[in-house]
Amino acid sequence: MNNNKIAVGLDIGTTKIVAIVGQRNEHGKLEILGMGRAKSLGVHRGVVNNITQTIDSIKKAVAEAEKAANYKIKDVTVGIAGQHIRSLQHSDYISRPNFEDVIDDTDLERLKEQVHKLVMLPGEEIIHVLPQEYKVDSQTEIIEPRGFHGSRLEANFHVVVGQISLIRNIARCVKEAGLNLIGITLEPLASSDAVLSQEEKEAGVALIDIGGGTTDIAIFKDNIIRHTAVIPFGGNVITDDIKTGCSIIERQAEILKVKYGSAWPSENKEIEVISIPGLHGRDPKEITVKKLSQIIHARIEEIISLAYLELRNYGCEEQKKKLIAGIVMTGGGAKLKHLRQLTEYTTGMDVRIGYCNEHLASGQPGELASPEYATAIGLLMTGLDNLQIEPEKKEKIIPTNEETPQQSVIQESNKKVTKIKKEEKVASKPNKEKKKSIFSTFQEKFIKYINDTE
Template sequence: MENNIAVGLDIGTTKIVAMIGRKNEYGKVEILGIGKSKSLGVHRGVVNNITQTIQSIQLAAQEAEAASEFKIENVTVGIAGQHIRSLQHSDYITRPNSDLVIDEEDIERLINQVHKLVMLPGEEIIHVLPQEYKVDGQAEIKEPIGMYGGRLEANFHVVVGQVSSIRNVGRCIKSAGLNLEGITLEPLASANAVLSQEEKEAGVALIDIGGGTTDLAVFKDGIIRHTAVIPFGGNVITEDIKEGCSIIEKQAELLKIKFGSAWPGENKENEIVSIPGLRGRDPKEITLKNLSKIIHARVVEIVEQVYVEIKNYGHEEQKKKLIAGIVLTGGGAQLKHLKQLVEYITGMDTRIGYPNEHLAGDSDDEITSPLYATAVGLVMDGLKRQERKKAEKIEKQAEVAPQVEPEDVEEPPKQKPERRSFLDKLTERVKDFLDNAE
């Protein structure tokens, strides 16, 4: 596999996207090929039909391979779905020797302690994200490494998910003839693709409206503070149109995309769409006003649920205020007048997030659609993971080969290796499980 090329695989409820990307000389991500297929075996972000999902993955992968003339082997996959929940937790360790400074190992020990939390049956901790540390009671410490202290404590944002769902995703990938290189939480992937560092610092809520689920990620001071997955997305809007207008799903989806609006005041009473009847029946006439009323009702419900989660994080406290407001992304973000509706409900500044923050300047318009935010984020994650592996390899080689240093050469400062994220460990566990399960 050629280096500095990564593949993101976004297994969604409505579509599966395989995206191949590489870093160009300016450090931006260049998309070499993209393949998408209709997702048939996934419901609300969770695989419910392995065979169909495998076929859809293979289709998307083949299309991306044809577009890029590159053979896909390793993929970085996103996990979401209604089984994901998050909680806040505080923990501490007492250090045996407070005359030594706090180092990586202490933090590792503290994080491992969080993993001993008792979960519901079948659930496992996916992500442990330290928020801020306290050393001997001194609060609001961002980086405790190098400080002295006997008691190290931290607040953690803990993301929990069902391990069987994650293993099923792994199984699909393996059976599709691909190798699972990394697992990432989808709200985190989308956030990396569409948010700027300034927004993450100022405080921002990313709402990713997918087909089956709506993901939320809240950032403040550059740290992720809250994540949630709401089990509704664009599909329930289509369902409602189908029921409300007594038409088939395909027509409902087209109506939503072509004429849908989240703001009913927009349409005049006399604007009418005619839909061909089934097999010789009379065509149906639907007023756009009715259509947008149906859409509006459901969108308000989704946005209100997300807003409850933003309030749960504590947006109403001055210190936790999200100054950069809300960023909408995902396929559902393309709905007309959605931005205005979200601003109206939440009173927060809102923009639509396009994943062009880190893409090369000459990228195709299609790729920079909010539809592909997660896939772009997964490619970025895969590239980052490769860079980490490269750095670790170089470090190992440096340890093996003793260097003869001339006396007067100043040694470059050693870069500290990035802490292995829990997701890397989870990926390994899923891989081991799959290898031993056959």
């Protein structure tokens, strides 16, 4: 077993915390070595509100994963989400002094750095700037502007913004749990890696991830993420509605939702009755399946309507922005019966439930393909992808064998040439890394900040 190729995805959710240890086999498929799961006690709607409880939950999930995998977990890749994440569209431009020079990476970076200087609300920070389409002078709808001549370079950007203090709280919990944070990414993007195909991202698709505390939305078109949003409602709100509507405790409400719940009330369920044990010798309660479905239907329809509003805000009804691949639903809430049918009825779009089967090696436990583990699987994939980049970095940094005196003279005489080559590599490297992970710039700055504040 090659430890260098083992990664760990840590999903810190509102309902549960999941740690998954895995590696890729010779066919590029995921082999899950171990998984740990613990109830999330200190997170509310994707935001840490009790650091001590969150640390304890992380430790429990990690300890269970270590035992199952027989592997000591040190490095983890973590997702960020929550209602504090928001996005906005912004257009900006730069003027180029010499229009005869072709546009290169320097121009693109200068344009993106200009967007990073936007003034945000207090406490907010730009997480990443995602270019959509470029315009060079009067020529529009340019996807790849490198190599063009022009005096004015303009672009539309999708800007992702978050409360940096809340993200730091998650990082602190990870470090206090004795773990090393080596990767961080938006959870909707991690989920999209696990359940969406390249063809769907090319054709246009909306990912709706219904978690415990929030519903995350990510829209892709032409293999570019076009829109992100977070709705502050998830599966826990449905559970609370059942608890209030049926006058039962939370644990019983969760069992009812999972075992008997449906997003679509059925007329012939009026006579089907569920008996719930009473508390401390009290008489049992009787609830009809139809009443249960009506309570669930009211809330899940609201969540779907809010998600569809985000799709319309993006412009999915326009011919140019039409989402040909429709909607893919994932997350724990996607397991609700008849959710696909209700979503199709509400939106008029094609809908499927997102499973992770495509990326898992044969012989893996069936539960791992469940939509509720999509984020954790996606974070594991991100961690493994980052491990493939690291050896390339080390290969360029580690010197070769010790030099002989003659070699030292040659090296000394060629110092300037070597320095120029290294600068060229450094200049070209960021662009390659950004193609692998659109959050790599923020990730490196943020992790450096965490390490510096130890």
